[in-house]
Structure formats: structure tokens, C-alpha cells
Amino acid sequence: xxxxxxxxxxxxxxxxxxxxxxxxxxxxxxxxxxxxxxxxxxxxxxxxxxxxxxxxxxxxxxxxxxxxxxxxxxxxxxxxxxxxxxxxxxxxxxxxxxxxxxxxxxxxxxxxxxxxxxxxxxxxxxxxxxxxxxxxxxxxxxxxxxxxxxxxxxxxxxxxxxxxxxxxxxxxxxxxxxxxxxxxxxxxxxxxxxxxxxxxxxxxxxxxxxxxxxxxxxxxxxxxxxxxxxxxxxxxxxxxxxxxxxxxxxxxxxxxxxxxxxxxxxxxxxxxxxxxxxxxxxxxxxxxxxxxxxxxxxxxxxxxxxxxxxxxxxxxxxxxxxxxxxxxxxxxxxxxxxxxxxxxxxxxxxxxxxxxxxxxxxxxxxxxxxxxxxxxxxxxxxxxxxxxxxxxxxxxxxxxxxxxxxxxxxxxxxxxxxxxxxxxxxxxxxxxxxxxxxxxxxxxxxxxxxxxxxxxxxxxxxxxxxxxxxxxxxxxxxxxxxxxxxxxxxxxxxxxxxxxxxxxxxxxxxxxxxxxxxxxxxxxxxxxxxxxxxx
Amino acid sequence: xxxxxxxxxxxxxxxxxxxxxxxxxxxxxxxxxxxxxxxxxxxxxxxxxxxxxxxxxxxxxxxxxxxxxxxxxxxxxxxxxxxxxxxxxxxxxxxxxxxxxxxxxxxxxxxxxxxxxxxxxxxxxxxxxxxxxxxxxxxxxxxxxxxxxxxxxxxxxxxxxxxxxxxxxxxxxxxxxxxxxxxxxxxxxxxxxxxxxxxxxxxxxxxxxxxxxxxxxxxxxxxxxxxxxxxxxxxxxxxxxxxxxxxxxxxxxxxxxxxxxxxxxxxxxxxxxxxxxxxxxxxxxxxxxxxxxxxxxxxxxxxxxxxxx
Ligand SMILES: Nc1ncnc2c1ncn2[C@@H]1O[C@H](COP(=O)(O)OP(=O)(O)O)[C@@H](O)[C@H]1O
Ligand SMILES: [Mg+2]
Numbered sequence: 001x002x003x004x005x006x007x008x009x010x011x012x013x014x015x016x017x018x019x020x021x022x023x024x025x026x027x028x029x030x031x032x033x034x035x036x037x038x039x040x041x042x043x044x045x046x047x048x049x050x051x052x053x054x055x056x057x058x059x060x061x062x063x064x065x066x067x068x069x070x071x072x073x074x075x076x077x078x079x080x081x082x083x084x085x086x087x088x089x090x091x092x093x094x095x096x097x098x099x100x101x102x103x104x105x106x107x108x109x110x111x112x113x114x115x116x117x118x119x120x121x122x123x124x125x126x127x128x129x130x131x132x133x134x135x136x137x138x139x140x141x142x143x144x145x146x147x148x149x150x151x152x153x154x155x156x157x158x159x160x161x162x163x164x165x166x167x168x169x170x171x172x173x174x175x176x177x178x179x180x181x182x183x184x185x186x187x188x189x190x191x192x193x194x195x196x197x198x199x200x201x202x203x204x205x206x207x208x209x210x211x212x213x214x215x216x217x218x219x220x221x222x223x224x225x226x227x228x229x230x231x232x233x234x235x236x237x238x239x240x241x242x243x244x245x246x247x248x249x250x251x252x253x254x255x256x257x258x259x260x261x262x263x264x265x266x267x268x269x270x271x272x273x274x275x276x277x278x279x280x281x282x283x284x285x286x287x288x289x290x291x292x293x294x295x296x297x298x299x300x301x302x303x304x305x306x307x308x309x310x311x312x313x314x315x316x317x318x319x320x321x322x323x324x325x326x327x328x329x330x331x332x333x334x335x336x337x338x339x340x341x342x343x344x345x346x347x348x349x350x351x352x353x354x355x356x357x358x359x360x361x362x363x364x365x366x367x368x369x370x371x372x373x374x375x376x377x378x379x380x381x382x383x384x385x386x387x388x389x390x391x392x393x394x395x396x397x398x399x400x401x402x403x404x405x406x407x408x409x410x411x412x413x414x415x416x417x418x419x420x421x422x423x424x425x426x427x428x429x430x431x432x433x434x435x436x437x438x439x440x441x442x443x444x445x446x447x448x449x450x451x452x453x454x455x456x457x458x459x460x461x462x463x464x465x466x467x468x469x470x471x472x473x474x475x476x477x478x479x480x481x482x483x484x485x486x487x488x489x490x491x492x493x494x495x496x497x498x499x500x501x502x503x504x505x506x507x508x509x510x511x512x513x514x515x516x517x518x519x520x521x522x523x524x525x526x527x528x529x530x531x532x533x534x535x
Numbered sequence: 536x537x538x539x540x541x542x543x544x545x546x547x548x549x550x551x552x553x554x555x556x557x558x559x560x561x562x563x564x565x566x567x568x569x570x571x572x573x574x575x576x577x578x579x580x581x582x583x584x585x586x587x588x589x590x591x592x593x594x595x596x597x598x599x600x601x602x603x604x605x606x607x608x609x610x611x612x613x614x615x616x617x618x619x620x621x622x623x624x625x626x627x628x629x630x631x632x633x634x635x636x637x638x639x640x641x642x643x644x645x646x647x648x649x650x651x652x653x654x655x656x657x658x659x660x661x662x663x664x665x666x667x668x669x670x671x672x673x674x675x676x677x678x679x680x681x682x683x684x685x686x687x688x689x690x691x692x693x694x695x696x697x698x699x700x701x702x703x704x705x706x707x708x709x710x711x712x713x714x715x716x717x718x719x720x721x722x723x724x725x726x727x728x729x730x731x732x733x734x735x736x737x738x739x740x741x742x743x744x745x746x747x748x749x750x751x752x753x754x755x756x757x758x759x760x761x762x763x764x765x766x767x768x769x770x771x772x773x774x775x776x777x778x779x780x781x782x783x784x785x786x787x788x789x790x791x792x793x794x795x796x797x798x799x800x801x802x803x804x805x806x807x808x809x810x811x812x813x814x815x816x817x818x819x820x821x822x823x824x825x826x827x828x829x830x831x832x833x834x835x836x837x838x839x840x841x842x843x844x
Contacts, residue, residue, distance in 0.1 A: 374633035
């Protein structure tokens with residue numbers, strides 16, 4: 001009989017809902033609208049409708065290039081002749097951002113390398129349009145950053161080319177120096193040889209002179225011996241004079257030779273000098289050579305360096321923790337990451353509001369008294385209104401998932417049983433919270449205000465808004481146990497990471513705990529307030 | 536004489552404000568009882584106490600000799616408690632289900648009630664599209680669907696024009712003829728009086744009188760009402776002085792007027808001459824004296840004028 005009553009409560013509720021067109025429209029269209037809007041807003045494709053104010057001077061290369069880039073990204077461009085007009089256009093709402101690029105005066109030398117140097121880039125935006133402004137600024141910044149890098153690359157690649165050229169030149173010169181060293185070494189060798197030979201010649205001449213001197217002395221002594229032996233005879237006289245003349249002439253020629261040899265000694269020392277110099281030259285050449293080769297070795301590493309490697313020495317490769325799926329289907333988009341939270345927001349507000357407005361609406365209905373005066377338990381009514389809301393939520397959830405899957409092509413795991421189940425668990429909890437609110441508050445207005453406030457409060461604890469890690473530990477541990485955060489965790493684990501059910505065990509237990517608690521609170525509050533404010 | 540509803544010494548106070556004061560009332564099977572009293576006198580609160588919406592602080596209510604059973608009472612609240620977005624038949628079916636009726640039972644009972652309350656032709660129209668009188672009848676129909684032994688009707692005719700009031704009241708008799716006992720509240724005494732077997736008079740939470748219409752009519756036709764207007768602080772002296780010379784069966788001060796009930800031992804004109812002279816010097820300070828025959832309605836209008844409870 002209980003189930004039969006619940007069935008008729010459901011029939012009655014749905015008849016009422018379907019017969020008030022506004023409510024049924026809001027119930028169905030509301031969530032669809034939210035998810036569609038959010039989907040289009042977060043799905044990165046569309047920047048159409050965003051307009052940027054820019055300098056109208058199209059002579060300037062940088063300005064023109066950035067303008068073209070922005071246009072290629074789908075942003076609308078309006079041009080102005082001065083920065084003031086451009087900034088004003090943002091204030092008046094005509095443009096979202098003003099990106100005014102002007103040349104610097106006077107230009108620095110860098111301009112000669114690349115005429116895109118030396119520009120003033122001024123960005124002004126209306127920060128009160130929070131979400132859109134960050135998207136637009138992001139895009140504008142990305143393009144400017146890209147352009148800035150491109151310019152740096154151009155310059156650096158130029159520089160790098162020059163370094164490579166210099167090193168190649170050095171390497172060429174090394175060969176030439178090696179050649180010179182070899183020649184000088186040859187010269188030194190030959191000089192050494194010559195030095196040796198001249199030395200020997202001088203020595204032999206000196207020897208000859210010495211021997212001649214001793215020969216002369218011997219001759220003279222022989223002559224004197226002969227004189228002493230034979231006395232002075234004409235023969236000896238003759239002989240002696242012949243010998244003396246001979247010795248004398250030898251002496252003269254030896255002296256000549258000696259004199260010449262002395263000259264030779266100068267040649268020798270000059271040869272030695274030349275040799276030493278040549279050897280010094282070789283050493284110096286070798287020094288130069290080794291310095292050169294050190295230089296070219298040092299620069300060898302820089303040869304052919306690409307600007308990108310140098311400007312971005314660390315190039316991280318980003319990979320997502322969500323695993324294979326991210327790669328398999330071309331990666332998750334930002335939209336996919338926020339989708340679980342987004343769905344949860346829609347479900348939360350929808351559930352709380354449905355739960356609370358159903359309850360207060362029924363309570364405020366004049367027919368309510370006839371319900372509670374019938375032999376029907378509080379629990380039956382509670383379950384009836386819970387089921388009513390849950391059925392509507394199921395339809396909404398289905399629609400949300402279909403939109404996510406077939407309109408935004410989310411690669412997330414939305415089918416199967418676990419995700420819908422988790423979503424039903426979510427709506428159950430929020431419906432009960434709404435029911436309690438509906439029983440506690442006394443008018444439709446306060447109930448709706450309270451529902452929205454509670455929803456916002458829970459939403460603030462969401463990881464989309466507040467990160468548990470950055471708030472004080474005590475607060476953080478409370479926040480991490482709030483329903484929204486727990487459910488967000490469950491959905492992320494199931495939808496993005498596709499973890500097994502065991503991974504959400506603790507969260508699920510806590511949520512079921514919440515559900516049980518709020519059921520009890522709902523029964524108590526319904527019993528406590530059932531006759532109040534009805535008359 | 537088989538009592539269906541017994542209200543025994545029922546008192547109710549909310550936040551130290553006395554709303555019902557020791558009410559004793561017994562309604563027998565197949566009676567139509569009218570409970571009359573000015574607005575705020577506690578008629579609705581008495582019904583809510585019967586329904587246990589407000590638990591009596593003292594006393595008990597018995598239905599067929601037993602404590603409250605929701606199935607045995609039909610309660611047509613002062614404001615129609617029916618769903619505007621359901622049809623008449625859907626309202627009947629829904630509440631029938633809540634009372635545990637089977638589909639066939641609902642069908643049978645509907646066939647009985649709808650023609651009785653002249654709703655048959657409109658049974659598939661949404662309540663929100665119906666006229667005030669029809670809504671009132673739907674409200675009664677919904678209170679009857681589970682076949683209660685007693686029907687409580689809280690001001691079923693207030694807010695309706697005279698034609699519709701007659702229409703509703705004529706149905707009350709028909710309902711009784713189906714075997715249902717009825718307690719009906721109203722502040723239109725003359726209009727409900729012809730349809731009631733008994734009348735209870737409620738004022739400021741007290742049941743001033745209760746009896747058959749005949750009894751009450753007879754009772755009140757034996758009296759004159761004397762209305763004296765003077766300075767309020769003279770009233771006690773006037774009462775004392777007159778009390779020595781004529782029999783005063785009842786006296787109240789109402790809207791700064793002293794109302795005395797005196798037996799019809801002389802004609803009105805005789806009293807009009809006698810009373811001022813009996814008051815002597817006090818009589819000069821009286822600004823107005825009027826004497827009327829006490830009818831049931833007369834008693835009421837004097838008691839309840841200016842909406843004072
Ligand atoms: N919900 C309530 N809580 C407290 N007092 C009430 C409530 N409803 C009515 N009263 C008071 O009870 C008294 C009787 O009211 P009520 O029974 O509605 O009068 P009526 O005879 O017009 O039906 C009035 O004084 C009213 O102020
Ligand atoms: Mg009333």
C-alpha cells in the first residue's frame with residue numbers, strides 16, 4: 001500500500017509539474033542551457049565575437065604581423081590612430097582588449113638587425129569581464145610571446161650563422177699556420193745544418209793555423225838547430241830563407257784565411273741567430289696554433305646551434321595523468337577536465353532547488369493539510385517528493401550526458417553504469433539537502449535564497465574555485481569532506497581517470513553517510529514543521 | 536442517541552493565550568450542528584483541536600467513542616485544500632488513494648459524491664478553472680471521498696455570494712441524508728440556522744450556549760434585550776440598581792453598551808417607561824436606552840456587532 005501511495009504521489013506531482021508550463025520548461029531547459037553555454041564557453045574553438053583594438057598604422061611590420069595572427073585566430077580587429085582612442089574603445093565596451101603597438105623613438109641599433117625590434121606594446125583590458133578577459137589576454141599574450149620568440153630566433157639564428165662562419169674560418173687558418181710552422185721548422189733545420197758546417201770549417205781552419213804556427217815554430221827551431229849545427233852556411237842561409245819565405249807566405253795566407261775565418265765566425269753566429277729566431281718563430285707559431293685550435297674547439301660545440309635549443313634549454317613534454325585516453329583520442333580538452341565539476345554544479349543547483357521548491361511548494365499548497373491529515377506516513381510523502389525530484393534529475397542527467405557526448409564529443413567515460421550511478425547518488429544527496437531547506441524555511445522566497453546560498457557555499461569549496469591545499473590545514477580538512485568536494489572527487493576518478501569502483505570506496509561511504517543523515521534530518525524537520533504555517 | 540463526536544472539557548492555549556476554554560459538545564449520529572461565533576472566536580481552532588492539529592492542552596475528543604482516527608473524519612478546511620492543477624476527479628482519486636481506497640472504491644464513491652455535489656459535469660476540468668462555489672464543493676467532495684462518519688465544514692459559505700451560500704447549504708442536508716454527521720461553522724447565523732439541528736454559540740473561546748434550534752429559539756424568545764448607553768463606569772451602579780427592581784437573567788458590556796437580558800414579563804413600552812424612572816437620578820446620565828425582542832439572531836447581532844469576539 002505504501003508503494004501504491006508513492007506511485008500516486010508521483011503521478012500527482014508530475015501532473016502538476018507538467019501542467020505548469022513555466023516550471024516544466026525551466027526544469028528541462030535550464031540545465032541544458034547551462035551546460036550548452038558552459039560547453040561553448042570552455043570549448044576552446046570560439047573566440048569569435050571577441051574584438052581587439054589595434055594601431056591603424058599598417059606600415060609597421062610587427063603591428064601588421066601580430067594583427068594578422070590575431071585575425072587568423074578568429075578575433076575581430078578594429079584599428080585606431082592613437083592609443084587613447086584605442087583605450088577608450090575598451091572602456092566603452094566596443095573592444096575587449098586594446099593592443100597598441102608603436103615604434104620606439106629613437107630606434108636602437110638592434111633595429112638594423114631586425115626591424116621588429118624597438119616597439120612599445122601596450123595592452124589594456126577591462127578586467128571586470130573576468131572570464132572572457134583572461135581568455136582573450138591569454139590568446140593575445142600567446143601571440144605576442146610567439147612573435148617575440150620568433151624575432152629572437154631570427155636574430156639568434158643570424159648570430160649562430162656568424163659564429164659558425166668564424167669557426168670555419170679559424171679552422172682554415174689553422175691549416176695555413178701548420179704549413180708555416182712546417183716551413184719554419186725546415187728553415188731552422190737547414191740553418192742548423194749550415195751552422196754545423198760553418199763551425200767545422202772554422203775549426204778546421206783554426207786547427208790548420210795552429211798547426212801552421214807550430215810548423216813555423218818547428219821550422220824556425222829546425223832552422224836554428226840547423227844553424228847551430230851547421231852554422232851559417234850559404235846553403236843553409238838559402239834554405240833558411242826559402243823556408244822562412246815559405247813559412248811566411250803560408251803564414252800570410254793563413255793569416256788571410258784566419259782573417260777570412262774571423263769573418264766566417266760572424267756568419268756562423270748570424271746563422272745561429274737566424275736559427276734561434278727561426279726556432280722561436282716556430283714556437284710562437286705553435287702557440288698560436290694551439291690557441292687557435294683551443295678556440296675553434298671551444299666554439300666547435302656552438303657550431304650549428306639552433307636558436308630554439310638555446311632559447312628554450314628546457315623543453316618539457318607535457319603528459320596528462322589521465323592516461324591512455326588522453327593520447328588515444330587526441331587528448332582531453334580543458335572542457336573535459338571541468339566537465340565533471342560542471343555537471344556536478346548543474347546537478348547540485350538543480351537538485352537543491354527542486355528538492356526545496358517542491359517541498360515548500362507542497363507545504364504552501366492549501367491542499368497540503370489534506371495530505372498530512374490522511375493516514376499516510378511522513379516517510380511516504382518524503383520518499384514521494386524525493387522520487388519526483390530524482391526522476392526529473394535522471395532526465396536532466398541523461399540530457400547532460402548526451403550533450404557532453406554528442407555535442408561536445410567529450411572523450412570522457414560517460415556511459416556504463418558507474419558514472420550515471422554516481423550522478424544519481426549526487427542528486428539524491430542534494431535533493432535531500434533541498435528537502436531539509438524546504439522544511440526549515442517558511443516562504444518560497446527565503447527557501448530559494450537559502451537554497452542558492454547553500455549551493456554557492458558548497459560550490460566555493462569546489463576545487464574549481466578553492467584549492468584545499470592552499471588553505472589552512474584545519475579548514476582544508478573540513479572542506480575536503482564537504483559533499484561537493486567528495487562528489488567532485490568521485491566523478492573525476494570515474495570520468496577522467498576511469499579508476500575502478502574500489503578507488504572511490506571511502507568517498508562513497510561518506511556520501512552515503514551524508515544521505516542517511518539528511519534523510520533523518522528531513523524526516524525530523526518534516527514532522528516538526530508539518531502543521532506550522534499551514535493555517 | 537448515538538454520539539459520534541464527543542468534545543469533553545477541551546481547552547487550548549497557545550503561548551499563554553487562551554484560545555479555547557473548557558468546551559463541552561456532543562454531536563449525535565446524523566445531526567447537523569452549526570457552530571456560530573464571530574471571527575476570531577475559536578471556531579476554526581476547535582476544529583483543528585478535533586483534528587489534533589493543535590493538541591488540546593486539556594480535555595479529550597472522542598470519535599465514535601474512541602480516540603481520533605483520521606479515517607473517520609472528513610475535514611473541509613476554511614480555505615479550500617485541493618490541488619488547483621488537478622481535475623476534480625484527479626483530486627478525488629488522489630485523496631482517496633491517500634486514505635487507502637482501492638481504485639474501484641474510489642470509482643464507486645465518486646459516482647455517489649459527484650452528482651450529489653453537482654460536480655459531475657465538470658469532473659474533468661482543472662480546479663483552477665472552476666468558480667469559487669464549485670471549488671468549495673470540490674473541497675467538500677474531497678473530504679467525503681473516504682466515507683467519514685463525521686464531516687467538519689469550516690465556514691463553507693464565507694466568501695460566497697448569497698445564491699451560492701444557499702446552494703452549498705442545501706447540499707449539507709443531502710450529505711446528511713447519505714448518513715454523514717456534520718459540524719458546520721459560520722458567522723451567518725440566519726443563513727445556517729434553517730439547515731441545522733443544533734446550534735452552538737462560541738465567543739472568545741467559550742461555548743456560550745448549545746442546544747437544538749427550537750430550544751434556543753424558545754429560550755431566547757422569553758427575553759428582551761435592553762441596551763443602555765452611558766458612561767462606562769456607571770454600568771455597575773445601573774446594574775445593581777435595576778437588579779433590585781427587575782429580574783436580570785444576563786448582562787454583558789459590549790461596545791461600551793450595557794446589554795441586559797430581562798424576562799418578558801411586561802411589554803417593551805412598559806419597560807421603556809419603567810427603566811428610566813427606576814434609575815432615578817442615575818437615569819439622567821443615560822444617553823440612550825433601547826429594548827428589543829431577543830431572537831436568536833438578535834442575540835447574535837448584539838453580541839457580535841463590529842466583529843468583536
Ligand atoms: N496558528 C495559530 N497560532 C496561535 N494562535 C492562533 C492561530 N490561529 C488562530 N489563532 C488565534 O486563535 C483565536 C481563534 O482563531 P480562529 O479559530 O481562527 O477564529 P475563527 O472563529 O474565526 O475561526 C484567535 O484569537 C486567533 O488569533
Ligand atoms: Mg475560522
